[in-house]
Amino acid sequence: MSVEVRPLGGIGESVKRKEDARFLRGKGNYLDDLTLPGMLHMAILRSPHAHARIRAIDTSMAQAAPGVVAVVTGELLAQHKLAWMPTLSGDTQAVLATDKVRFQGQEVACVVAETRYQAEDALQLIDVDYEVLPAITSPQQAMAEGAPLIRDDKQGQQDNHIYHWEAGDREATDRAFASAAKVVRLTTHYPRSHPAPLETCGIVADVNPATGKATLYMTSQAPHAIRTVFSLVAGLPEHQIRIIAPDIGGGFGNKVPVYPGYVVATAASLLLGRPVKWVEDRTENLISTGxxxxxxxxxxxxxxxxxxxxxxxxxxxxxxxxxxxxxxxxxxxxxxxxxxxxxxxxxxxxxxxxxxxxxxxxxxxxxxxxxxxxxxxxxxxxxxxxxxxxxxxxxxxxxxxxxxxxEQFPYRSATGxxxxxxxxxxxxxxxxxxxxxxxxxxxxxxxxxxxxxxxxxxxxxxxxxxxGHGAEFDIMGLRMFDSAELRVHPTGKAVLKLGVKTQGQGHETTFAQIVAQELGIPAADVEVQHGDTDNTPYGLGTYASRSTPTAGAATAVVSRKLRDKARKLAAHLLEAAEEDLEWERGRFFVRGSPERAKTIQEVAFAAYTNLPEGMEPGLEGVTYYDPPxxxxxxxxxxxxxxxxxxxxxxxxxxxxxxxxxxxxxxxxxxxxxxxxxxxxxxxxxxxxxxxxxxxxxxxxxxxxxxxxxxxxxxxxxxxxxxxxxxxxxxxxxxxxxxxxxxxxxxxxxxxxxxxxxxxxxxxxxxxxxxxxxxxxxxxxxxxx
Amino acid sequence: MSAITVTVNGIEHRLEVEPRVLLVDMIRTRLGLTGTHIGCDTSNCGACTVLLEGEPVKSCTMLAVQADGRRLTTVEGLARGSELHPVQVGFHEEHGLQCGFCTPGMMLVAAALLERNPNPTPEQIRWAISGNLCRCTGYVNIVKAIQHAARLRADAAQPVAAGGAS
CATH class of the missing domain: 3.30.365.10 (Aldehyde oxidase/xanthine dehydrogenase, molybdopterin binding domain)
Structure with a gap:
């Protein structure tokens, strides 16, 4: 085999991004770019009031409107026990309101129609009879005597308080203040803002009526975790759910949660046997999502x-x-x-x-x-x-x-x-x-x-x-590790599969560079795949600056695992003892005889063609990394x-x-x-x-x-x-x-x-x- | 339904559209050119920017019927075959994109700017792209990307200039 000399693209190199090629040509694959045969479109009717009791919802005119296939209300969802869903903080959230609306923009009903235009038209025909209630717009109002109770749906909830929490040492802090020469005080409000990624949130739910398999294309920063949540919430077997997060047009944390639109679109696809697309408009994004x-x-x-x-x-x-x-x-x-x-x-x-x-x-x-x-x-x-x-x-x-x-590092802070x-x-x-x-x-x-x-x-x-380290950080019990699976093909090219999911951070380049650094395969020869739960190892997703600390570590570790196997293969090919081999990026050589060498590409070929007695063929592995x-x-x-x-x-x-x-x-x-x-x-x-x-x-x-x-x-x-x-x-x-x-x-x-x-x-x-x-x-x- | 004829990236299309259909929806769903994106519905973000007779317009606030008989360029029409437009090269070289969602609109505005002003100042570039929002990259690298494109265009024009052409 001849090996061309090419730039490695290892750690510390400002390698130009691989993902640019499709984005520059308008060939990205964002959620709304997807059209499936027979696909229906969903639009959501939202509450105009911040706080109101729902007396009645009349959907009859909407049902009869041109192109309308179904109108979904909370009442209908309640028959399938889907009117409410759990949140990641142990609370419940209405999927579609049944009793009250509790914020302006809350989801009240959905129309599924042949086109988005028809679905939006039909929303105007839904008649909701509201009894408007006083609204609370600050925690100061929420805690006031006699404040209206927002969550009267929750048994035992007497007021608007959610939690009280403390950290650190109160007594030690009081002592410090008692001895202080100077105390400086500041009261400030960090205002409500919104991540507002340029692409809004959306889903194409495709439940196959023949197999029951739900393929959910979703703007998700955490597809694996969402799959498990969906499985637990909807009672669907997890292997029958496939979540595919395509190219994501920015996330910034906005695309971590499960939103009611995802649940309704999935339920609608299940009930109608056709794919259903829902994509937020900008106002929906700003008034209702994270x-x-x-x-x-x-x-x-x-x-x-x-x-x-x-x-x-x-x-x-x-x-x-x-x-x-x-x-x-x-x-x-x-x-x-x-x-x-x-x-x-x-x-x-x-x-x-x-x-x-x-x-x-x-x-x-x-x-x-x-x-x-x-x-x-x-x-x-x-x-x-x-x-x-x-x-x-x-x-x-x-x-x-x-x-x-x-010199004080590792440093233990007063709060732990x-x-x-x-x-x-x-x-x-x-x-x-x-x-x-x-x-x-x-x-x-x-x-x-x-x-x-x-x-x-x-x-x-x-x-x-x-x-994070799984001992202290989890989502519904799922420990916050992450993963990387690396397969080296016989010709020395590789595919790396990740449990995290880029939203623009450049994972397809950065993670290929880690493989290049650790295994000597040029970054250009490493394809990074992510976002498809059927095709990648389990991971908790990309947010909180966690991809490099977790999946980056996993990529380094799995590359080193493969290098260990490659060393054995190289020793076999060079008829030398493993311990006599030196590694430099991209090749093994016999110590003292640098001309006696095998490149990683030659070793990869041998992994499929010329193995030592008893060695398992192939050059691939997976690592789950739970950071310390x-x-x-x-x-x-x-x-x-x-x-x-x-x-x-x-x-x-x-x-x-x-x-x-x-x-x-x-x-x-x-x-x-x-x-x-x-x-x-x-x-x-x-x-x-x-x-x-x-x-x-x-x-x-x-x-x-x-x-x-x-x-x-x-x-x-x-x-x-x-x-x-x-x-x-x-x-x-x-x-x-x-x-x-x-x-x-x-x-x-x-x-x-x-x-x-x-x-x-x-x-x-x-x-x-x-x-x-x-x-x-x-x-x-x-x-x- | 209204019958319209539009030329998009040099190809003529004859379509029947509802008069209320937005230009961006026609481009995306009827022509399948999904490189033009929808970001805000209110003309603020510029993700839907296309060139109408060479000038940037926001296709989310224009009706398809208004484009009847006119010439459009979308991001898919920037490159000539496998040869990228200088603006596309600039965005790649200067890391002028991250998620890629604003990029088509940004590049089309930049291409139109360079057509009328081949050597813009940073301030002129910032003004030109001020109707396009980017959430990931910020604007420093996008300005560099457009300056890079301007240099590429100037370099390509050099032999001609040396030969005495204006």
């Missing part, structure tokens, strides 16, 4: 006489909407929020959290976030900046003084996390150098003297990602902003981002993740929010009202790296998908507060819109 945040937070930071942080106390009110449907796998009610001590060595901390039902859409942990680490990072970084400003010391100095030091590795000082110093921090502080002083408003924002975040711990990426972001005294407009002049996500497998893709996250973080800080009027009408139900950042107003981002490997990950990698949305909002807001602090402005809640800044300036007599 939102993010909506967390009311009060933090107190205690410092001693040396400006050392000695205690942190946090209380939280969580607005969970009408159904408690956090899609998060931890045993902790507030997700991973108790990472809130962040990058700092704070010996005592205590967190209390209370969740409440409101008449708003359910969801709560999505949007490029590892289960509420985003809220935690925002709170501590805002607190630390306010502490520095109150104490009159530099923001970087207070941080450098209190960072966990490199064991951080794997970090060098926070190094990341911050690099950010300061790249920004020109000292010069900018001087410029700020000069501008201030002239009455100008310029601020420098700093945030030094630490994340907790990569869920989470990984803890970190970094320092710095933002320079100018505030217009007259209009309140904030202009972000510079953003410097130093990220440390451990070893970078494909630096180009890593940088791409950070660039995208910094842009989304800008949106969260300055424009994105979903609010409600007193009647519970959703404001932010389309892209005219829910303002996503565009190319016009967003700044350039300067990105840099430090590399502190994870000691427990086989490749030293940590995961990076969410770092920038976690870390950057605080940096943006801190820049504005740094600019306005001399005027007495200590906080502006996100989004920091011009009208809020303008009001803060006017209240202090500026710009009149």
């Amino acid at each position: 939102f993010a945040r909506d967390f009311h937070m009060t933090g107190e930071l205690a410092l001693d006489h040396d400006n050392r942080m000695i205690g942190l106390r946090v209380s939280l009110l969580s607005d969970n909407g009408a159904f408690y449907a956090d899609a998060q796998p931890s045993k902790f009610r507030a997700g991973l929020f108790h990472i809130v001590t962040g990058s700092y060595d704070i010996p005592a901390a205590h967190v209390t959290a209370d969740g409440y039902y409101t008449n708003k859409a359910p969801g709560g942990v999505a949007y490029r976030c590892s289960f509420r680490v985003t809220e935690a990072s925002f709170l501590i970084e805002r607190l630390v900046t306010n502490a520095a400003l109150e104490l009159g010391i530099d923001q970087t100095e207070l941080r450098l003084r209190n960072f966990i030091r490199p 996390w064991v951080y794997d590795s970090g060098d926070y000082q190094r990341a911050m110093r690099l950010a300061m150098e790249k920004l020109g921090y000292e010069d900018l502080r001087r410029e700020q002083a000069e501008r201030r003297a002239r009455g100008e408003l310029m601020g420098i924002g700093v945030a030094s975040f630490t994340e907790v990602v990569g869920a 711990n989470m990984t803890f990426p970190f970094g320092t972001y710095m933002v320079v902003a100018d505030v217009d005294r007259g209009t309140g407009q904030v202009k972000v002049r510079r953003v410097v981002a130093v990220d440390d996500c451990g070893v970078r497998i494909n630096p180009m893709i890593v940088e791409g993740q950070i660039q995208g996250g910094l842009c989304e973080g800008w949106g969260i800080a300055f424009t994105e929010q979903i609010t409600f009027d007193p009647d519970g009408n959703c404001i932010g139900s389309n892209f005219t009202d829910y303002l996503l950042p565009t190319a016009w107003e967003t700044p350039e981002f300067e990105t840099y790296a430090t590399v502190t490997p994870s000691p427990h990950h086989p490749l030293g990698a940590k995961g990076v998908g969410e770092s920038a949305t976690v870390g950057s909002p605080a940096a943006y807001v801190n820049a504005v507060i740094d600019a306005l602090w001399p005027l007495g402005v200590t906080n502006i809640d996100m989004p920091v819109t011009p009208d809020k800044v303008w009001a803060a300036l006017r209240a202090r007599g500026v710009g009149e």
Whole structure:
């Protein structure tokens, strides 16, 4: 066999993406691109009210409308015990409302018709008689005396309270505060936002009437877990369910949960014996599917006489909407929020959290976030900046003084996390150098003297990602491992099958590079497959920056397993002892005789053609990897902003981002993740929010009202790296998908507060819109 | 039903459509050109952008009958056979796409921009794509991708320019 010399595309190379080829030509395969023979179309009638009792539903006119095949109501589903479904947080959620509607946009009835246009037409003909009830739009209202009971469907539920949860040590924290020289307080609301992937959610349900097999094409970030959930909920045998997640047009956590539309479309296909497609329109996506945040937070930071942080106390009110449907796998009610001590060595901390039902859409942990680490990072970084400003010391100095030091790793935090590795000082110093921090502080002083408003924002975040170790993290009992199956064909080409599922992160390239690194097969020769539960090993899916920490590790381990077998084969081919063979990427050679060598391609051929006595043919394997711990990426972001005294407009002049996500497998893709996250973080800080009027009408139900950042107003981002490997990950990698949305909002807001602090402005809640800044300036007599 | 004739990527189609059918639905379901996407229904996101007589339009807010007798280009019409359009090359080289959903609209806007302004400034590029939303990539790499395409076009034009053509 002749072997051409080709670039390997191993770890650390910015290999151009394989998946681009189809997307560039308009040949992607997204859910809505799929058309099956005989396929019907479904549309959903949604509640116009936030809270109302359903007196009656008349579907007779809709049933008779042109093209309509079926109209599905909650009453019909109830006959099949499908009117309600369990949530991933142990609650129940209405599939189609039977008794009451509990948020605006809740699913009430579905029409299945020959075309989408006909289905939408027929929705207008359904007559629902509502008795409107008072709406609750905040946890403060939800807990008030005499508040209407939202979940009267739940036996024993007397009020709107969902959970109370605590972490850390209350007494130790109280003692720390009693001895503090300075206590800094901050109350802020992390507003409700929405992941808003450009592709909405959808399904094509195809239940084969002959075999009973349900093939469900679905925009799912977690196809295997969803298959099991479907099996448990619907009582279908799991081998009769095949979930195929095709190309996904962005997810950001929005495509993790099971939505009522998926259930109804599947039931409709089962009952009608034809494929049924349902794809949300944008308003449906924004008003009904997994939102993010909506967390009311009060933090107190205690410092001693040396400006050392000695205690942190946090209380939280969580607005969970009408159904408690956090899609998060931890045993902790507030997700991973108790990472809130962040990058700092704070010996005592205590967190209390209370969740409440409101008449708003359910969801709560999505949007490029590892289960509420985003809220935690925002709170501590805002607190630390306010502490520095109150104490009159530099923001970087207070941080450098209190960072966990490199020699303290592995570091056990006051709330129980064991951080794997970090060098926070190094990341911050690099950010300061790249920004020109000292010069900018001087410029700020000069501008201030002239009455100008310029601020420098700093945030030094630490994340907790990569869920997780199965002992503490599971979905309905399914441990949060992940998997990789690698098959090397006789000609030395390979196929790698994953339990995770890309939504744009570039898995088809990155994971091929891991195989290239570990097994020496060029990345171009490794095809990565994912998303089809009949064709890939079981995995828990892609979210919470977990693919590289879990499936990336599994890919490395399975590649090494195959290399071990390849060594035996090479020894056989070279008639040498295994221990006399040396490995360099792509070939084995006899120690001392580098010309006596066999390439991995030659070895692969031998695995099918020329085996030693007793060896099983083939070169393939599967690995399930349950990580020993989470990984803890970190970094320092710095933002320079100018505030217009007259209009309140904030202009972000510079953003410097130093990220440390451990070893970078494909630096180009890593940088791409950070660039995208910094842009989304800008949106969260300055424009994105979903609010409600007193009647519970959703404001932010389309892209005219829910303002996503565009190319016009967003700044350039300067990105840099430090590399502190994870000691427990086989490749030293940590995961990076969410770092920038976690870390950057605080940096943006801190820049504005740094600019306005001399005027007495200590906080502006996100989004920091011009009208809020303008009001803060006017209240202090500026710009009149 | 209305009878219309549209030329899409150089191929003439004669169709009977309901007057209310959106142009994007005609392109996707009648012509099977699924590279044109639907992202928002309100003209904000630009995933449905196509070129109408060479100019970008949002096909989710236009009726199919309005395209009668006119010439459309979709993402499927960008490449010439196996030869990619410079914009497609630029997006690949500069990592200007991740999930790929906004990419067809972004590339068509970029191609139209470069037709009328072969050497745009970053600010001109940002203004040109400000009607197209991207959620994964942000805009820094997309701007680089379009600059890359501009360089490729300039390089390709070089011999002609050296020969004295304008």
